[in-house]
Structures are given as structure tokens and as C-alpha cells.
Amino acid sequence: MEGISLVAKKSWYEENKVLWIIQITLFFLCLVLAFFIRPIIALSENQILYFFSTSTQVIAGLYGLTLTGFIFLNDKLNDRVKEDETLYDAIEIMKARQYSQIKTMGIICIASILASLTIINTFDVTYNSFYKDVFEYFLNQSMVLIFTEIVLIVLFSWYSINPRSIDKINEYLKKQNEYDTTLEEGNFQEFVKYYNGIESMIIGQSIKLTNFITNEINIKNNKFYRPNILDALKILISSEILDKELANRINELRKYRNSVVHAEDPKVSMKASDDIKKIYQEVQLAISRYNSTE
Numbered sequence: 001m002e003g004i005s006l007v008a009k010k011s012w013y014e015e016n017k018v019l020w021i022i023q024i025t026l027f028f029l030c031l032v033l034a035f036f037i038r039p040i041i042a043l044s045e046n047q048i049l050y051f052f053s054t055s056t057q058v059i060a061g062l063y064g065l066t067l068t069g070f071i072f073l074n075d076k077l078n079d080r081v082k083e084d085e086t087l088y089d090a091i092e093i094m095k096a097r098q099y100s101q102i103k104t105m106g107i108i109c110i111a112s113i114l115a116s117l118t119i120i121n122t123f124d125v126t127y128n129s130f131y132k133d134v135f136e137y138f139l140n141q142s143m144v145l146i147f148t149e150i151v152l153i154v155l156f157s158w159y160s161i162n163p164r165s166i167d168k169i170n171e172y173l174k175k176q177n178e179y180d181t182t183l184e185e186g187n188f189q190e191f192v193k194y195y196n197g198i199e200s201m202i203i204g205q206s207i208k209l210t211n212f213i214t215n216e217i218n219i220k221n222n223k224f225y226r227p228n229i230l231d232a233l234k235i236l237i238s239s240e241i242l243d244k245e246l247a248n249r250i251n252e253l254r255k256y257r258n259s260v261v262h263a264e265d266p267k268v269s270m271k272a273s274d275d276i277k278k279i280y281q282e283v284q285l286a287i288s289r290y291n292s293t294e
Contacts, residue, residue: 019104019152026144048123048139052116055146062153063109070102073160085228086258090169101156108152112145167262174259178252179272186273188266194276195257198250198283199229202242205287206232209239229254241290242283249279 077091119142122135159165206227227235233250236242242250253276260266 019148023144023148027141045123049120052119052142056113056116059109059112059146059149062150063105066105066153066156067102069157069160070098073098086261087166088228088230089173089255089258090166090262093169093173094165098156098160101152101159105149105152105156108145108149112142112149115142115145118142170259170262173255174263177256177259179256179269179275184270186268186270188260188268191268191273191276192257192261194280195253198253198276198280201283201287202229202236202250203227203232205241205290206235209235239290241286246279246282246286249275250283253279 074095077095081088081091115138119135119139203226210227230251233242233247237244237247253272256268256272260268
């Protein structure tokens with residue numbers, strides 16, 4: 001939504017920064033092992049060929065199953081949002097993280113398969129030649145990539161099925177919000193009452209603006225378009241009822257409210273309590289002004 005910041009999502013690089021640091025470290029470690037240290041475990045030709053041919057099939061199959069599971073999980077998360085819109089921000093972040101993990105696993109999967117195929121197809125040429133050290137480097141690096149892929153798949157599975165994942169994201173969102181609950185505490189019940197009032201006014205006004213275009217079939221079946229709060233904000237911005245600054249403030253309160261209601265000990269700051277009263281009055285005034293001109 002232009003002008004309205006939704007959820008703060010880390011870039012793909014930031015999400016995987018630790019992984020890349022580990023991979024770069026292991027890259028140089030493999031160089032040292034290949035060129036300066038004699039191998040601790042020496043594999044025979046059959047063991048090398050069998051290991052890498054089997055590994056490519058295993059990680060390709062695991063990645064395919066993980067990708068299928070990701071699609072299934074994504075649909076389940078979308079269903080949860082439909083059931084409870086207050087989970088929208090947390091689930092959007094979770095979906096973004098899962099996609100980032102799937103993307104990383106895909107890159108590692110391709111790299112490990114290509115490296116394994118290189119080992120298999122160049123074994124006869126390089127293993128007993130001047131390039132043996134180079135071969136051993138590729139062998140070590142290929143193993144690192146294969147085991148990294150398996151670990152990433154396991155971690156993805158644990159993260160996706162962890163029942164506390166969404167709760168942890170909500171806690172993170174709460175800490176990242178400008179309304180700091182460590183300050184003077186406000187009235188939680190009053191905060192929720194005013195927020196519900198704001199949401200009701202915004203959605204109600206958006207329904208008035210959109211349902212006049214509902215076709216005759218939908219009218220006959222009593223099917224009317226009821227937008228969620230984010231879609232309603234878009235409608236009111238495009239109709240110039242609310243400006244983008246006010247919409248952003250409402251959206252920040254929306255994210256704060258969603259994280260608060262899912263907290264184990266729901267508390268709101270005095271700043272949030274004060275701001276929501278002011279915003280309630282501003283929204284009420286803006287909608288009244290618009291309706292009076294119609």
C-alpha cells in the first residue's frame with residue numbers, strides 16, 4: 001500500500017547474513033584442508049561416487065518435498081488470517097521468512113548438485129593427477145554444501161511447525177513499535193474500545209463508497225463487499241477522506257494493537273492511549289466533513 005508501511009521485513013541478505021558468514025568461513029577452511037592438511041578420512045573411489053550420486057538424489061527429493069510443504073503451509077497461514085485478521089502482520093513476516101528460507105535452500109541445493117556432478121564426472125581425470133588438491137577442495141566443499149542443505153531443511157521444518165513461531169513474531173513486533181510499554185501504562189480496555197471505533201468508522205465508510213457498484217446478482221443474494229482495515233484505508237485515501245500521514249498513524253496503532261492482544265500480559269502504554277483518542281477524533285471529523293459535502 002503506497003504511503004502506508006505494512007510490516008517491517010528484513011531483506012533476504014539480512015535474513016541469511018549468519019549463514020553466508022559461516023559458508024565463507026567453511027570455504028576458506030576447505031581450502032586449508034585441501035592444500036595444507038592431509039585428509040583425516042580417505043574415501044575410496046566407489047565410496048566417493050556412491051556418496052555424491054546418492055546425495056544429489058536425496059537433497060533434490062528433500063527440497064521438492066519441502067517446497068510442497070511450503071505451499072501447503074502458505075495456504076494454511078492465509079486461512080488463519082481470514083479467521084483472525086489480528087494475525088496479519090505476524091503471518092506476513094512468517095511467510096516472508098519461510099520464502100527467504102526456501103529461496104536459500106534452492107540456491108544451496110543447486111550449488112550442491114552442480115558440485116556433486118562435477119566430482120562424479122571429473123573423478124578419473126583429477127583424482128590421480130596434478131590437480132588432486134583442487135579435486136579434494138571441491139570434494140570437501142561439496143560435502144559442506146550437502147550437509148548445509150540438510151540442516152537448512154531441518155531448521156525450516158522446526159520453524160514452520162513450531163506453535164510458538166507466530167507468538168514470537170508478535171513479541172518482536174511489539175518491541176519494534178514506537179509505543180513502548182515499559183513507559184507509563186495506559187488503559188487497555190479504553191484503548192481497544194477506541195481502536196474498534198476507529199476500525200468500525202473506516203470500514204463502514206469504505207462500504208458506503210464501494211457497495212454502490214455491486215451488481216444486481218450480488219444484491220439479490222445479499223452479498224456485499226466488506227473490506228478489511230487495510231483495504232478500507234486504501235479506499236479512504238483514494239477518496240481523499242484521509243491523508244497518508246493519518247493513515248500511517250492508524251496503521252501503526254493497528255500493528256501495535258494486534259501485537260498487544262496476542263501478548264501473554266496485554267498492556268498498552270499511556271502514549272498509545274493518548275494517541276488513539278486523538279486519532280479517533282480526527283477520523284470522526286474527516287468522515288463527517290466528507291459526508292456533509294455529499
